Amino acid sequence: MSESTAPAQPPAAPAAVPGGSAQGTVRRLIVYSLLAVLVTVSAIGVAGLLERLFDVAAPLVAGGTGDLALSLAFTFIGGPLAAVLWWSVWRRLADPAERGSLAWGLYLTAVYTVSLVVAVSALTAAIGTLIDGRWAAAELATAIAWALVWVWHRWMLRHGRKSPVRMATVPLVLASAYGLLLGLSGAVAALGALLDATILGTSALAGEAWWRGPVESAVVLALGAGIWAWHWFRDRVRSLVTAFADVALVTVGVLVTAAVALAGVGVALWVGLRLVFDRGESVNSILDPLGTAIAGAAVGALAWAYHRRIAAERSARTRRAARLVMSGLGLVAAASGIGVVLNATLAEVAAPLAASDTRTLLLGGVSALVVGAPVWWLNWRPARRVDAAEVADTGRRVYLIVVFGISAVVALVALLIVGYRIFEFVLDPTSAASLVDRVRAPLGLLVATALVFGYHFAVWRRDRAEIAAHGLAPVRRIGRIVLVAAGDTAPLERALEQSTGASVTVWRAAPAEAVPVPGTAAVPMTPDAAAVVAALEGVTARRALVLAGPGDRIEVVPLAE
Known part of the structure; x- marks a missing residue:
């Protein structure tokens, strides 16, 4: 029978998308959880x-x-078992649905991060033990085993055809943040130990040799700086513009480093005030925290200045968040100071003889x-006039709600403690402690x-009234956008969120195989935002369903309820 007279065949049923069902999601969760457990078990065994x-000196059956x-x-x-299960998973990742699953990204994020932290922690402990003159067989073995796990998962994370589509950069951001925190702690400890040796003198540092602390901290600094630099520059975490990268930049790069710097400045100021106004202890005792405080202020300020500059190059929302x-x-620092100053003032009223302790507390609050x-x-700049765009900014409103919400909860707890102390005093007036002494700490917290x-x-x-009076609140015409696109959709997601206020869910489209035409420019995968x-x-x-690409193709389909 010729092809033209062949009977018409019924249309083939559309191929089911693997993993699109609830069964596929549950299967992936079980498989990847089991794989993570088996990888952990294998690493512990190795x-x-x-x-x-x-440990050649110990017998084979030691322990x-x-x-x-x-x-x-x-x-x-x-x-x-881990190898067999991994091979099965790895073969399935040739399917775009498997590669684009959330479970694959979650698995690599968890194991990549955990293996890095365990390997670096064990390596740090091993080097510290070696510096102390002892062989660190257990720590070195743990570091090697988990480093192999990390290298293996990094290879999968950077694989060209089977790396995760979703959460692909999250492990890199987490590793960069971990390296920053590790390097920050090592730098503060190393510089602080050197400053302590200079300020207090090596003879005042009892115990082990004075140089061991700085050397061990320098090792932590080198490891942390290496991890941070590797991910920050080589893996280009610095240039990532994802929401998670911005959150990590603001919380770790700006907030944590600033907290370290401010804590160092505050403690250094406290020590200086004590040297002038509070000589109840020896000079060495007063100067004891000064080295670490100066180190924290210097290192934290440098790290904060760098990351603040990076945040200033990001979007307006990121700058406002910073x-x-x-x-x-x-x-938080100012409110704590107010509470401590009030606490110390009441302590002076209740027990004027305990001048030294009260003065130390007062100077801490002043600092x-x-x-x-x-x-x-x-x-915050409370004296300036806030423009309409900032008044309507979601970040500002969330900040205000969080601040007065948390302060209300803390004030309520402090009020309950004050009431409890008052009733306790009334019911037991024979106690040695006065009423003021009982309530001064929670009362200071309550007032602040x-x-x-x-x-x-x-x-x-006031912001709510201005928003209502001038109609500044954005009108959300679309509640949720389902974006179907290929390639890098991060700029398009941000543009849609900022312009419509809607939440954006991305469905990855398989990239079209375009035939190149000589002399013509390549067609972009997604249209202009x-x-x-x-x-x-x-x-x-x-x-609303938004089909973006390839090229300039844009289709918007409002979806029924």
């Missing part, structure tokens, strides 16, 4: 065997035959207030948090 290999049997079982049973977290940090108040003022609550609640109400935003003008729907 570490146990390597420990016995490295009992049970430990050796456990290491053998974990290695030669858990290892092959300023708000600095405002919140200064507010916190002097450091925190300017930071809050410079970042009440002031914070009152001010920020008034600002929030401004064109997609313009296509949504006038569309009102609870949900």
Whole structure:
């Protein structure tokens, strides 16, 4: 029978998308959880065997035959099972649906991060033990085993055809943040130890040799700086513009480094005030925290200045978030200072003979207030006129609600404690402690948090009134956008979120295989973000489907309820 007269065949049923069902999601969760457990078991087993290999002075069955049997079982049973399961998973990742699943990204994020942290922690402990003159077989074995796991998962994360589509950069951002925190702690400890040796003198540092602390901290600094630089520059975390990268930049790069710097400045100021006004202890005792404080102030300020500059290059929302977290940090310090000053003042009234302890407490509160108040003022700038765009900004409103909400909860707890102390005093008036001495600490906290609550609640109400009066609140014509596109959709997602206020869910489209035409420019995978935003003008729907690409193709489909 010729092809032209062949009977018409019924249309083939559309191929099912693997993993699109609930069964596929559950299967992936179980498989990847099991794989993570087997990888962990295998790493523990290999570490146990390597420990016995490295510790040549100990007998083979050191610790009992049970430990050796456990290491053998974990290695030669858990290892092959992990390899078989991984091979099955790896073959499935040729399917775009498997590669684009959330479970694959979650698995690599978890194991990549955990293996890096465990390997670096064990390596740090091993080097510290070696510096102390002892062989670190267990720590070295653990570091090698988990470093192999990290290298393996990094290879999968950077694979050209099977790396995760979703959460592909999250492990890199987490590793960069971990390296920054590790390097920050090592730098503060190393510089602080050197300054302590200079300020107090090496003879005042009892115990082990004075140089061991700085050397061990320098090792931590080198490891942390190496991890941070590797991911920050080589993996280009610095240039990532994802929401998670911005959150990590603001919380770790700006907030944490600023907290370290401000804590160092506050403690250094406290020490200086004590040297002038409080000589109840020896000079060395007063100077004891000064080295670490100066180190924290210097290292934290350098790290903060660098990351603040990076945040200033990001979007307006990121810049506002960086300023708000600095405002919140200064507010916490200033409010704490107010509470401590009131506490010390009441202590002076209740027990004037305990002048030294009261003075130390008072100087601590003054230091916190002097450091925190300017930071809050410079970042919040309460005297300036706030423009309409900032009043309507979601970040500002969330900040105000969080601040006065938390302060209200803390004030309520402090009020309950004050009431409890008063009733306790009334029911037992024979106690040696006076009423003022009982309530001074919670009362100071109550007054400080009440002031914070009152001010920020008034600002929030004023902003609400201005938004209502001038119609500044954005009108959400679309509740949720389902974006179907290929390639890098991050700029398009941000543009849609900022212009419509809708939440954006991305469905990855398989890239079209275009035939190149000599002499013509390559067709972009996604259209210009401004064109997609313009296509949504006038569309009102609870949900909308946006088909973007390839090239200039844009289709907007309002979805039924």
